[in-house]
Amino acid sequence: MHSFEELHTATNLTLPFPLQIMGDILVANYISPKDRSDWLGFIKTLKERHPEVLSAENPQSQHIRDFYLNENPRMLGGRAATIPGQAGSNNGGEGKGRRMKEKFKRVTRHKRKDDKINPMHLVSSLALDLVMSEPLKNFASEPERTMADWDMLRVLNRHPSGAIMLDFQYAFYTNKDKTKTFGASEVIGNPNATFTAQLPTASNVYSHLNKMKGAGKAAVRASSFHEMRCPGMDDEADTPEKCSALLAVLPPNQVIELKSRLLSNLLANTPGAKDGETFWDFVRRRGQRNPKTSTTTRTKGRIAENKKNRKKKSKKSKNKQSEDEKQKHQAKHGEETEKSSGTAKAEEKGTKSKWGFDPDDFVVIDVDFDANEIMDFMKENDIKVAGDELIERLLDSTLTVRVPRQLGHWVEVEVDGTTKKITCNCEDYNFDRFCPHCASFEVLQFGKEPSNAHQKAGEKWGEIRKKCIELLKKKEVTI
Numbered sequence: 001m002h003s004f005e006e007l008h009t010a011t012n013l014t015l016p017f018p019l020q021i022m023g024d025i026l027v028a029n030y031i032s033p034k035d036r037s038d039w040l041g042f043i044k045t046l047k048e049r050h051p052e053v054l055s056a057e058n059p060q061s062q063h064i065r066d067f068y069l070n071e072n073p074r075m076l077g078g079r080a081a082t083i084p085g086q087a088g089s090n091n092g093g094e095g096k097g098r099r100m101k102e103k104f105k106r107v108t109r110h111k112r113k114d115d116k117i118n119p120m121h122l123v124s125s126l127a128l129d130l131v132m133s134e135p136l137k138n139f140a141s142e143p144e145r146t147m148a149d150w151d152m153l154r155v156l157n158r159h160p161s162g163a164i165m166l167d168f169q170y171a172f173y174t175n176k177d178k179t180k181t182f183g184a185s186e187v188i189g190n191p192n193a194t195f196t197a198q199l200p201t202a203s204n205v206y207s208h209l210n211k212m213k214g215a216g217k218a219a220v221r222a223s224s225f226h227e228m229r230c231p232g233m234d235d236e237a238d239t240p241e242k243c244s245a246l247l248a249v250l251p252p253n254q255v256i257e258l259k260s261r262l263l264s265n266l267l268a269n270t271p272g273a274k275d276g277e278t279f280w281d282f283v284r285r286r287g288q289r290n291p292k293t294s295t296t297t298r299t300k301g302r303i304a305e306n307k308k309n310r311k312k313k314s315k316k317s318k319n320k321q322s323e324d325e326k327q328k329h330q331a332k333h334g335e336e337t338e339k340s341s342g343t344a345k346a347e348e349k350g351t352k353s354k355w356g357f358d359p360d361d362f363v364v365i366d367v368d369f370d371a372n373e374i375m376d377f378m379k380e381n382d383i384k385v386a387g388d389e390l391i392e393r394l395l396d397s398t399l400t401v402r403v404p405r406q407l408g409h410w411v412e413v414e415v416d417g418t419t420k421k422i423t424c425n426c427e428d429y430n431f432d433r434f435c436p437h438c439a440s441f442e443v444l445q446f447g448k449e450p451s452n453a454h455q456k457a458g459e460k461w462g463e464i465r466k467k468c469i470e471l472l473k474k475k476e477v478t479i
């Protein structure tokens, strides 16, 4: 099963147009409600991506613009429409309804049958999930917590002797507008410190590692034959697995270089779409979606719920469909599906190795030449490439490492030392108002340990906290 994102990338023009637009609009769910300019950027790049439908001068396009793509995010539903934890669309509302039923079941699980009809149980199950806007937002409830919300610290606590997890290893602590950075020793474990922890996503770290390795290779190629043979330079960092393995053994000077690159990336990562930024470049930078593998239990729960719904729906529609119709459908679309997956493969190959040039028209470097080699060739032949936006963007996209499902370059965890409140902008927080980041920083900053129900047998949270604070301070790489 391909994600919409993969389908888009692979079969850009082969998907039926309405389906493509629908798929893009669904991505609104993964735009964090934190910055309104991100919502506006989403609308802007969406319109630019589908100008024939969304920007045309005809009554239909005008209608879509007036009723759905106006600057009121509520008109399109999605998560961006509301505050974290609140459903922003009919769909979201239905999802909440299901969750209410589950909560009601849980609240009344020890009650006798005739006791269950007490309306107070309904009220308490609603309160478990209630999210209110200003001025009542502090009135109703605490977001629900799960045992796994503290896994980030559990993993950190167990860490082997090498590098700590990349979320922390390459994190920065800044003030709100990123004009100032703080050292870990200034803020971590200090309950009065107000700061934003900027945690890079794996996609972001891996892509920068790949770019760095690419640049390293080019430099070596230009220097001398013997250096070309130096160990480590053959390391390709083009898949998440390879990146993760490489990161674990990255020499200290390269850790510093990688972190410097990430700092520039962080400072450039402003809310809203940039000039010339495409829809998917924008969504990959500013969206918030957890990776498919090793994801949080919350995300897993949501994905499982979606699948369940999809199954239910497809079962229904299958029953309606006669066998005859099914065959007709297959005869009509079977070939098309095959064709699209073929295009997917071809394109995947195209961005990675071959560029589809006619070899007779160009100097042939090798069948498997990549973007780096083209850059080298151009540099060697005095063709000016530095500053050429198109080429740089092209190079940038070929060196991007994508972790399946993940969207977003940075997760921002805001810690308020005065109110002792923590907010985040990650997928789990946007959907459920609580996430592993919040849980971790509650422990680190305010010593708020998980309740007994969320502790594992034998865990000593005072000690775990102490060790994690020490580690984060000790392992911090200053640049």
Ligand SMILES: [Zn+2]
Residues within 6 Å of the ligand: 411, 424, 425, 426, 427, 428, 429, 435, 436, 437, 438
């Ligand atoms: Zn979070």
